[in-house]
Amino acid sequence: MTLVHDFDSTLNRKNTQCKKWDTYGDDVIPMWIADTDFKCPEPIVKAIQKRAEHAIFGYPCIDKGYEEAVCGWQKRRFGWEVKPSWVEYTPAVVPAIVYAMRAFTNPGDNVLVQMPAYHPFHQVIPHNGRYIAPNLLLHNEDGSWSIAWEDLENKLSDPRTTMFLLCSPHNPTGKCFTREELEKISELCIKHNVFVVSDEIHSDIIYKGFKHIPFGSISEGAANNCVVCVNPSKTFNIAGFRTGAAIIPNRNKHDRFYSEMENLKAFGRNIFGTLAVQTAYTKCDYYADQLMEYLQGNLDYTHKFLQENIPKIKLGPIQATYLLWLDCKGLNMEHSKMMKFFLEKAKVAMNDGYTFGPGGDGFMRLNIACPRAQLVEALERMAKAVKELSK
Ligand SMILES: Cc1ncc(COP(=O)(O)O)c(C=O)c1O
Structure with a gap:
């Protein structure tokens, strides 16, 4: 019998060492950092409870269950045949990016x-x-968003450029790269001897009509020239376990990556984290499917709401992620005032577009991974605050 998850149910996250809810005041709705306000799947909770009851939490040994679970997910969800020997446990995705950068590039x-x-x-x-x-x-x-190919090739052809840190799908624009785009990126990187690190942490959050393609699956050349970083944390709301996995098909490259981890003594596994990931990737497909249906509803609602009530805020065709990149330039507000405006007048906390670097001014990032009622309340507050601007 398939389990059914209730994404409408709410849970008080205040005072649970929760960055999202414990950063701003009680009167603010937090719609920022990228975790969800949904309970994680029941099989994960049960597996953790059972393990906790054992009451001994000594050094773990490594069985291949973790690696196999990662392979199973990639195969079932994206059709990519990954071998367990390609997979490396990492304490999260950002650390994996750092190990890769240290392994495959030089200072400068x-x-x-x-x-x-x-x-x-x-x-x-x-x-x-x-x-x-x-x-x-x-x-x-x-x-929508597209790649500036000429500039891309110019920068890749600079001999000082040795790595491309790809974010696929892309945070914050919500772009899901097509096979053609990924193939072209791969060809250019091989041509100019640039190693690819593909951060695929948002790969489960893909909306109707789009498809995620793992970078390592597009060709043998791509597989031999990349590290793919994944983590079920975004999908199943388990970022607090601090887990991740790097998939490195090429043996030499894998060894280089591993030796960097070893130098940093960064390979210790967390028994609860590994269990959470294994359970997510083996028993929780139902949750990922139902999550996407729910998020599609939240996305459709937001599109309609903005068009009808805050047309000055534009939202392009979002293809992936639960992070919506709102174009707020129509508010004609200095960017430095925008974050404060939403926080103080609407009492909604979003991520400030400015922090995303070039191209971020005039944008705010809204996280819609929450019960619908919370989203509705946040959008209504934003609409009211914007209306008051023109009074
Ligand atoms: C693109 C991207 N990469 C990595 C991370 C963080 O991953 P981790 O917590 O596994 O380091 C996030 C979190 O928002 C993200 O959006």
């Missing part, structure tokens, strides 16, 4: 990033002594 090199970009990318690259080579995504008339 350029790492290409499509802008605007997930804010930690702006930190980990310079903090590790590398430079960001920004490649701005192009904002089309209909609100």
